[in-house]
Amino acid sequence: MNQARRMSTRVAFLGVAGLLLVSVASAQGIRGDLRIVGSYIEYRGLVRETVPESTVAGDGITRKLPDGTIVTCIPGGDCYYYRPDEVTSTTPVTEDLRFTAWPGWQGVSARVHLRGRMGSDAFWPQSSAKTQALNAYVEVDRERFRVRAGRQDKGGGLGVHYFDGGDVVWKAAGPFRLEAFGGRSLDRSAVQPRTGSLLSDVDVLAPDKPAFLVGAEARVRLAREFNGSLLYQREEMTDNAGVCSQRMALEASWIRRPVSVDIASNYDLVFSRFNAARVRLSGPISRRVDLAAEVRRYRPWFESWTIWGVFNPVGYGEGKLEAHWAAAPGLQLQLGGAYRDYDETEAGADFLPIDGDGWRALAGANWTRNEWSASARLNVHRGFGAYRSSLDISAGRQMGPDAWLGVYGLGTQQFTEFRFGDGSSRGAGVEGRWSRGRIGVDGTVGLYRHSIDNSPAFDDYTQIRGRLGLTVGFGAEAVTAQPGRGKERS
Amino acid sequence: MRRRGVLVAAVAAAGVLGLIGLGSFAAGDRFPHPTHDGLFSEGCPTCHAGIAGGDRAAFYSATADLCGGCHDGTSAPRVELTTPARRPTTLVFDHQSHVGERGIECLACHRDPGATGAMDVARARPEACLACHEAPAHLDEQARCATCHVPVEKAPSVTAERMRSFPKPPSHGTPDWSRRHGTPAASGATDCSFCHDSGFCSDCHNPGTTPGFHPRNYLLRHADEAWNRDTDCSGCHSTEVFCRSCHLGSGRAQRAADLNAYHDAEPLWVLNHGRAARQGLESCASCHQQTDCIACHSAKSGWGIKPHGSWKPEAEGGSEAMCRQCHVQVPGD
Numbered sequence: 001m002n003q004a005r006r007m008s009t010r011v012a013f014l015g016v017a018g019l020l021l022v023s024v025a026s027a028q029g030i031r032g033d034l035r036i037v038g039s040y041i042e043y044r045g046l047v048r049e050t051v052p053e054s055t056v057a058g059d060g061i062t063r064k065l066p067d068g069t070i071v072t073c074i075p076g077g078d079c080y081y082y083r084p085d086e087v088t089s090t091t092p093v094t095e096d097l098r099f100t101a102w103p104g105w106q107g108v109s110a111r112v113h114l115r116g117r118m119g120s121d122a123f124w125p126q127s128s129a130k131t132q133a134l135n136a137y138v139e140v141d142r143e144r145f146r147v148r149a150g151r152q153d154k155g156g157g158l159g160v161h162y163f164d165g166g167d168v169v170w171k172a173a174g175p176f177r178l179e180a181f182g183g184r185s186l187d188r189s190a191v192q193p194r195t196g197s198l199l200s201d202v203d204v205l206a207p208d209k210p211a212f213l214v215g216a217e218a219r220v221r222l223a224r225e226f227n228g229s230l231l232y233q234r235e236e237m238t239d240n241a242g243v244c245s246q247r248m249a250l251e252a253s254w255i256r257r258p259v260s261v262d263i264a265s266n267y268d269l270v271f272s273r274f275n276a277a278r279v280r281l282s283g284p285i286s287r288r289v290d291l292a293a294e295v296r297r298y299r300p301w302f303e304s305w306t307i308w309g310v311f312n313p314v315g316y317g318e319g320k321l322e323a324h325w326a327a328a329p330g331l332q333l334q335l336g337g338a339y340r341d342y343d344e345t346e347a348g349a350d351f352l353p354i355d356g357d358g359w360r361a362l363a364g365a366n367w368t369r370n371e372w373s374a375s376a377r378l379n380v381h382r383g384f385g386a387y388r389s390s391l392d393i394s395a396g397r398q399m400g401p402d403a404w405l406g407v408y409g410l411g412t413q414q415f416t417e418f419r420f421g422d423g424s425s426r427g428a429g430v431e432g433r434w435s436r437g438r439i440g441v442d443g444t445v446g447l448y449r450h451s452i453d454n455s456p457a458f459d460d461y462t463q464i465r466g467r468l469g470l471t472v473g474f475g476a477e478a479v480t481a482q483p484g485r486g487k488e489r490s
Numbered sequence: 491m492r493r494r495g496v497l498v499a500a501v502a503a504a505g506v507l508g509l510i511g512l513g514s515f516a517a518g519d520r521f522p523h524p525t526h527d528g529l530f531s532e533g534c535p536t537c538h539a540g541i542a543g544g545d546r547a548a549f550y551s552a553t554a555d556l557c558g559g560c561h562d563g564t565s566a567p568r569v570e571l572t573t574p575a576r577r578p579t580t581l582v583f584d585h586q587s588h589v590g591e592r593g594i595e596c597l598a599c600h601r602d603p604g605a606t607g608a609m610d611v612a613r614a615r616p617e618a619c620l621a622c623h624e625a626p627a628h629l630d631e632q633a634r635c636a637t638c639h640v641p642v643e644k645a646p647s648v649t650a651e652r653m654r655s656f657p658k659p660p661s662h663g664t665p666d667w668s669r670r671h672g673t674p675a676a677s678g679a680t681d682c683s684f685c686h687d688s689g690f691c692s693d694c695h696n697p698g699t700t701p702g703f704h705p706r707n708y709l710l711r712h713a714d715e716a717w718n719r720d721t722d723c724s725g726c727h728s729t730e731v732f733c734r735s736c737h738l739g740s741g742r743a744q745r746a747a748d749l750n751a752y753h754d755a756e757p758l759w760v761l762n763h764g765r766a767a768r769q770g771l772e773s774c775a776s777c778h779q780q781t782d783c784i785a786c787h788s789a790k791s792g793w794g795i796k797p798h799g800s801w802k803p804e805a806e807g808g809s810e811a812m813c814r815q816c817h818v819q820v821p822g823d
Binding site for chain 2: 043045046047048060061062070071072080081082085098100109113122123124125126134141155156157158159160187188189190198199201202203204205206207219224227228229237242243244249251252253255257260262263264270271276280282290292298300301302303304305306307308309310311312313314316322324332334338340342345346347348349352354356358360381383384385386387388390392394408410412414416417418419420425427446448
């Protein structure tokens with residue numbers, strides 16, 4: 001039976017690979033780009049130090065070294081603390097090749113997205129996966145249906161899921177659209193089976209069997225104002241040892257200009273609990289002011305091959321208000337705030353309270369005039385686990401149609417509820433992008449100064465971070481290179 | 491007689507153009523239809539013979555001889571006849587079925603708004619399509635794009651730069667669009683694929699390395715976001731592979747870490763970690779492996795400390811594989 005299954009898997013894989021090759025080789029049209037990004041990031045890790053308990057003055061679990069460093073002592077054993085490691089650097093490099101090919105048959109195309117990490121050092125997450133296919137599928141898209149086969153991703157109310165298999169969409173007449181999909185399930189971040197090395201490297205209880213994914217989605221569009229989708233998804237181990245996940249998501253939006261209401265929720269069928277539910281109402285309250293109000297319920301979700309779900313994580317309810325004011329031509333101001341309150345945990349010691357609520361506030365401004373733009377943003381976040389206040393400012397100038405140059409600065413203070421030391425950082429940098437035809441270059445470099453108060457073991461240090469990207473479009477109808485379309489990541 | 495009238499009209503038109511400094515047309519200039527009003531007895535097919543029959547090669551059928559009848563350098567300035575290149579478009583409109591088969595007049599779609607002359611023509615506007623094809627306003631989120639357009643991935647001649655020049659739906663200009671676009675996209679409220687190819691989404695929503703989704707310097711201050719989950723990290727990242735591998739590499743997560751050395755601001759962390767775990771379990775799992783917890787909480791190999799709180803497996807379900815990590819006998823068996 002297993003042999004037959006393996007054989008049919010191989011046949012399916014070879015079939016899709018063959019179709020891919022034929023599509024690409026006979027392509028009448030091909031369009032894509034190659035993007036190479038290299039970064040240089042200095043960082044300072046943590047090292048755990050041990051000193052004999054007998055050499056540390058005092059008693060109890062928490063004590064101080066002569067320089068004021070807090071240590072945790074095991075009576076009759078050792079005392080432990082964390083100190084900063086030497087400043088070192090990492091150089092993650094990624095190469096992304098994306099293209100779509102049309103072989104010239106009606107509705108048929110092939111899409112491929114390959115990622116390489118050649119040149120990366122070992123520190124950055126997933127660096128050991130030197131080459132990877134994020135997408136490699138053949139698509140047949142006709143008036144009433146769409147079929148995809150190969151490695152693909154399914155996005156929606158449950159996030160993004162990758163799988164090797166098939167996906168069929170039936171574009172039914174009228175307001176309905178039905179979709180069914182299934183295949184070998186892949187880990188969201190690693191884009192490899194859960195039996196792969198990336199997962200087993202970080203969890204000794206990683207599954208030893210791959211999982212299969214099946215799902216279906218129905219979409220409906222009613223009365224020109226309402227749209228909704230219901231998505232069901234189940235992942236199960238191949239040996240039927242258990243369910244990895246079984247969830248549903250409901251998404252709906254009701255739009256009657258200028259007001260819109262969005263509803264999003266997802267439900268864990270394994271634990272019979274809602275993980276997220278959100279209602280957002282937005283619209284203008286005057287000619288220049290837009291307001292958005294949101295109520296939200298959130299409870300963490302974990303895959304069911306882990307034990308985390310049975311630890312009964314609690315959720316929180318949150319209310320949020322945001323206002324956007326078009327104060328003057330080219331000037332947009334933003335003000336917002338949110339408050340959240342956690343459910344009762346039924347755990348811990350009453351005489352050791354921790355925060356059971358949190359709030360955030362935001363004030364921002366964006367300004368544009370001709371080729372100039374600037375923004376400023378102030379965030380204050382007092383929450384369970386970690387607090388932060390930060391100010392970001394940036395300004396940039398479009399230098400003709402092909403280039404953009406900007407500068408930015410930041411100041412941020414951050415500290416955690418469960419560790420000593422208030423961290424603060426100040427930094428500044430420059431960023432820019434340039435493109436000419438099919439070639440684009442983008443990059444940024446910044447200098448940051450980090451300090452941690454109340455922790456003698458941590459001295460201040462200066463960090464350099466930089467990133468350089470190259471994008472080359474190709475194909476008969478190549479996409480114009482658009483380097484740095486998004487914002488900087490780190 | 492008619493020929494003479496044509497000649498007079500052409501001379502008059504040329505004179506007007508000469509007066510405003512446009513004595514000759516440079517290549518790429520649009521043909522001045524209104525100034526030729528009344529010159530062509532056969533109307534539009536005089537120069538666009540292929541429209542009704544769908545013969546694309548004859549969409550622009552005017553010849554240099556036809557123009558030269560007037561623009562001979564004497565009666566009117568000489569002109570150079572150029573045929574405009576076909577514009578890259580996502581439109582699926584075909585003239586044959588509209589003009590040839592249904593007999594729809596050219597001016598029904600091509601009349602310049604507000605003008606009345608027989609040759610006051612302009613490029614067709616979407617409103618002209620909507621006059622017959624019942625739909626809400628053009629670019630309305632509820633409009634069926636497929637009535638007139640193909641998805642951009644099926645129009646390879648349309649470059650990203652050209653797409654950027656197309657008008658945007660009104661929703662895209664609302665201040666909070668970047669935050670709220672997920673629900674309309676997931677619920678099918680918008681036909682995103684007609685203007686965006688699949689690579690557009692992955693520019694921001696790609697796992698791993700693509701900058702875009704998070705604001706600048708997010709790495710520096712993701713801790714409070716992660717603790718409080720303003721954004722659902724698990725939609726894109728798996729806690730184990732993404733978070734833990736980085737925390738392990740930087741020394742923040744250490745295997746077999748002892749008691750509370752890291753959580754040094756909580757002297758009695760062991761007593762109180764349960765509350766923190768219930769509120770921020772995703773953050774715990776971003777450093778700790780399951781075995782760290784099982785060491786105490788397993789009924790099989792640990793101290794048997796029950797971690798479930800008010801959760802009742804018989805009422806709320808669970809996975810057998812998960813139960814067997816800590817129990818020999820799965821509850822309910």
